[in-house]
Amino acid sequence: MSGTYIGFYWTLPVPRIGLRHLPRDAAAAAAVSTTIRYQRALTHRYVTGLEGRLEGRLLGEIAFMDIRPDRATSAVHEALEQVQSIAGDRRAAVIHVAFNERSWRDNPYLVEHLRRLDVERVPLSPDPIDLDGERLDPIRHFSEWREQETAAMSALRLGAYAGLRAALAACPEGEGRWRTIADRLNAEGTSTVRGSRWTPENIRKLAGRLPKESKG
Numbered sequence: 271m272s273g274t275y276i277g278f279y280w281t282l283p284v285p286r287i288g289l290r291h292l293p294r295d296a297a298a299a300a301a302v303s304t305t306i307r308y309q310r311a312l313t314h315r316y317v318t319g320l321e322g323r324l325e326g327r328l329l330g331e332i333a334f335m336d337i338r339p340d341r342a343t344s345a346v347h348e349a350l351e352q353v354q355s356i357a358g359d360r361r362a363a364v365i366h367v368a369f370n371e372r373s374w375r376d377n378p379y380l381v382e383h384l385r386r387l388d389v390e391r392v393p394l395s396p397d398p399i400d401l402d403g404e405r406l407d408p409i410r411h412f413s414e415w416r417e418q419e420t421a422a423m424s425a426l427r428l429g430a431y432a433g434l435r436a437a438l439a440a441c442p443e444g445e446g447r448w449r450t451i452a453d454r455l456n457a458e459g460t461s462t463v464r465g466s467r468w469t470p471e472n473i474r475k476l477a478g479r480l481p482k483e484s485k486g
Contacts, residue, residue, distance in 0.1 A: 274362045275317055275392065276353055277331040279309035280346065280377065283339045285465035292335040299333035304401075306333050308408055309367045311401055312394050316365060330356035339464070342377040350383050361390075368393035369408065426465055431480060433460035438477060448473045 281303050283290045292299040292306070300307040310331065317326045334349040336342055353364055364384055370376035384391045398407040437451045448470035455468045462468055463476075 273326045277313040278366045279306045280334040281305040296331035296333040363390040365392045427463045430463045
């Protein structure tokens with residue numbers, strides 16, 4: 271049957287490649303995030319009736335990036351408050367891809383808060399679709415992404431430790447040492463273990479718990 275809908279698309283940040291924020295516009299967000307682009311395409315297929323339903327109406331779309339790179343958090347609640355402002359006095363169901371049905375990317379906060387708002391939801395199965403001229407299987411995509419991310423984060427962590435050890439050895443004790451080290455590492459292009467820039471504060475914290483260098 272036809273209906274009135276709001277599309278809700280979410281993803282996680284990837285600090286190591288600089289993906290820490292999303293544009294507010296869903297189309298712009300889809301241009302920078304494969305995950306958002308996939309969810310948006312699947313939602314449009316559902317609403318326009320490509321799955322055998324009568325055509326529905328998409329009132330609006332919400333693109334949301336969580337605050338943690340490794341898990342969903344309750345920060346989604348704030349994003350979901352937009353649902354009511356978009357719907358106004360109309361009754362609209364929220365369409366979202368139910369990744370938890372077949373993959374590791376679960377978001378219980380999303381389901382919980384929609385229930386509290388008394389908003390109907392339409393959970394779409396995360397099925398493979400053609401996207402950008404290629405077949406995208408989100409389960410395989412997330413699995414490969416997680417493997418790549420684990421390897422990349424390990425390399426990033428080792429690089430951060432090595433860079434910090436070298437900077438600590440080169441910069442003597444004294445006032446302003448943490449700032450000097452942070453400026454040095456940032457100038458060298460050495461990132462923190464999360465892929466961000468160094469500050470005197472995170473230098474101080476990590477220096478005090480820097481793992482001993484392995485001798486092989």
